[in-house]
Amino acid sequence: MTAGGRLPDLTADVLVVGAGPTGLAAAVELRRLGIEGVLVVDREREAGGVPRHCAHTGYGVRDLRRLMTGPAYARHYAAVAAAAGAEIKCRTTVTSIGHRPGPAGSPGTLQATLTSPAGMHTVRAEAVLLATGCRERPRSARLVPGDRPVGVMTTGELQQRVYLAGEQLAGPALIVGAEHVSFSALLTLAHARAEVIALVTERARHESFGAFRLAAAVRWRTPVWASTAVSRVIGRDRLSAVELRELPTGVTRRVACETLVFTGNWIPDHELARLSGASLDRGTRGPAVDTALRTSVPRLFAAGNLVHPAETADVAALGGRHVARTIAAALRGGAPGASSGVPLLVAEPLAWISPGMISADLVAPPRGRFVVRGTDLRLAEIEIRQANRSLGRARVRLAPGRSSNIGARAGPADCQVAASQPHERRAVNLCRVHDVEALGTGRLRDDSRLGEAGRSRRSAGASGHDQLCHL
Numbered sequence: 355m356t357a358g359g360r361l362p363d364l365t366a367d368v369l370v371v372g373a374g375p376t377g378l379a380a381a382v383e384l385r386r387l388g389i390e391g392v393l394v395v396d397r398e399r400e401a402g403g404v405p406r407h408c409a410h411t412g413y414g415v416r417d418l419r420r421l422m423t424g425p426a427y428a429r430h431y432a433a434v435a436a437a438a439g440a441e442i443k444c445r446t447t448v449t450s451i452g453h454r455p456g457p458a459g460s461p462g463t464l465q466a467t468l469t470s471p472a473g474m475h476t477v478r479a480e481a482v483l484l485a486t487g488c489r490e491r492p493r494s495a496r497l498v499p500g501d502r503p504v505g506v507m508t509t510g511e512l513q514q515r516v517y518l519a520g521e522q523l524a525g526p527a528l529i530v531g532a533e534h535v536s537f538s539a540l541l542t543l544a545h546a547r548a549e550v551i552a553l554v555t556e557r558a559r560h561e562s563f564g565a566f567r568l569a570a571a572v573r574w575r576t577p578v579w580a581s582t583a584v585s586r587v588i589g590r591d592r593l594s595a596v597e598l599r600e601l602p603t604g605v606t607r608r609v610a611c612e613t614l615v616f617t618g619n620w621i622p623d624h625e626l627a628r629l630s631g632a633s634l635d636r637g638t639r640g641p642a643v644d645t646a647l648r649t650s651v652p653r654l655f656a657a658g659n660l661v662h663p664a665e666t667a668d669v670a671a672l673g674g675r676h677v678a679r680t681i682a683a684a685l686r687g688g689a690p691g692a693s694s695g696v697p698l699l700v701a702e703p704l705a706w707i708s709p710g711m712i713s714a715d716l717v718a719p720p721r722g723r724f725v726v727r728g729t730d731l732r733l734a735e736i737e738i739r740q741a742n743r744s745l746g747r748a749r750v751r752l753a754p755g756r757s758s759n760i761g762a763r764a765g766p767a768d769c770q771v772a773a774s775q776p777h778e779r780r781a782v783n784l785c786r787v788h789d790v791e792a793l794g795t796g797r798l799r800d801d802s803r804l805g806e807a808g809r810s811r812r813s814a815g816a817s818g819h820d821q822l823c824h825l
């Protein structure tokens with residue numbers, strides 16, 4: 355076979371697209387569960403995903419119960435997956451996925467096209483896991499006016515340049531955003547010898563841990579300029595300055611800088627999901643999945659940051675383990691493996707919930723929790739409604755750049771009923787009841803328990819809520 359030509363067709367029990375923490379953790383679990391042919395492909399030169407170029411520590415706490423740097427974490431998963439017997443092909447991009455229906459009652463097969471420097475393959479698989487992650491919205495997609503000079507990048511690009519290519523970026527720098535990843539950008543810029551002037555956010559305050567904010571202020575003397583927008587990028591060839599606008603007053607000022615890093619504002623890498631015909635979730639913009647992480651296409655699954663843009667790597671890896679169990683069960687039981695059930699709909703101030711559907715078999719969501727994001731910074735009491743019934747309430751701290759969890763025991767008890775009784779299969783709505791108090795003054799656990807909290811209060815009636823959604 356000549357380089358770049360057509361290569362022999364392949365078969366796999368499970369094809370995993372993406373060798374980041376999600377895909378590798380899924381591959382390890384699939385092998386542990388006795389699934390034979392597990393093929394993992396990634397377009398990058400090496401397996402490991404984003405952590406490969408994130409040299410600071412902060413990885414592995416929930417899944418591996420230890421604290422590691424990104425590259426060590428990536429190497430660990432790649433080595434364990436290979437040792438478990440998964441085949442890993444790098445520099446291989448999946449360009450399409452299609453579903454071939456089988457005889458009536460059978461789930462059919464999935465077929466994917468793989469492209470690598472050696473040529474093109476077709477892979478037939480019993481199941482496919484999409485674990486393609488997410489990326490930050492670049493400056494071009496944020497519609498920031500001004501020039502197009504060199505020196506403007508996302509955190510992902512910054513980390514590849516600094517940690518993989520060893521670039522130095524001495525000179526003043528500004529970071530746009532003040533969520534977890536923005537503080538990671540601060541560490542990377544400090545490592546690259548840049549002088550970070552500030553983190554700039556349009557929000558009223560930062561969205562990360564207080565400890566990160568404190569460390570930035572004490573260790574690097576870097577302030578957070580809140581309620582401030584980047585209104586113009588200035589520089590002929592190289593970036594020379596940025597114009598900032600204070601949102602409350604409209605006053606603008608120029609700040610000289612040579613590096614501008616846009617952080618957060620994530621978009622799932624959902625192209626393959628779209629090409630395969632899977633339904634997309636309007637909130638996350640990733641494929642719509644139920645609690646077992648099944649998409650609407652039979653035997654096509656999705657997990658990790660593709661379905662919750664973006665969580666930490668350990669949360670993504672635990673999602674990978676979770677979906678591996680669903681896939682193994684579907685392969686063993688011959689189940690169709692497509693989602694079918696009750697969608698969970700959200701209204702402002704909730705931006706999205708993941709997973710966004712409960713199927714009739716009532717599989718618990720990954721880690722027994724639903725992940726929610728807000729459109730705004732606030733503490734709110736959320737009511738869960740179906741038709742005219744209140745199923746429960748939960749208190750959550752909401753932020754656009756940081757998730758909270760709503761606990762579920764195999765799905766909230768009432769939602770189980772809602773999903774399992776066909777005549778009851780109507781969308782479940784999550785809507786704000788009222789703001790609890792100004793964010794920052796309250797001390798609520800992020801992990802609100804939907805079940806108990808809801809039941810104890812439900813008897814008191816649903817008074818005082820501004821009902822944002824109706825069925």
Ligand SMILES: Cc1cc2nc3c(=O)[nH]c(=O)nc-3n(C[C@H](O)[C@H](O)[C@H](O)COP(=O)(O)OP(=O)(O)OC[C@H]3O[C@@H](n4cnc5c(N)ncnc54)[C@H](O)[C@@H]3O)c2cc1C
Pocket residue numbers: 371372373374375376377395396397398402403404405408410411412413414446447448449485486487488509510513535538539623626657658659660664665666667668670671
């Ligand atoms: C700057 C930064 C700092 C971070 N810091 C931390 C931290 O300190 N601690 C922490 O826990 N988490 C951190 N994270 C988050 C963590 O990196 C992610 O949660 C994790 O990488 C998500 O794993 P994933 O497998 O879902 O996606 P990814 O790691 O993004 O992996 C997806 C993989 O899919 C591949 N792919 C995509 N499309 C295709 C295709 N069509 N064909 C083949 N391959 C494809 C990509 O090449 C990639 O390797 C950070 C993230 C960033 C960006």
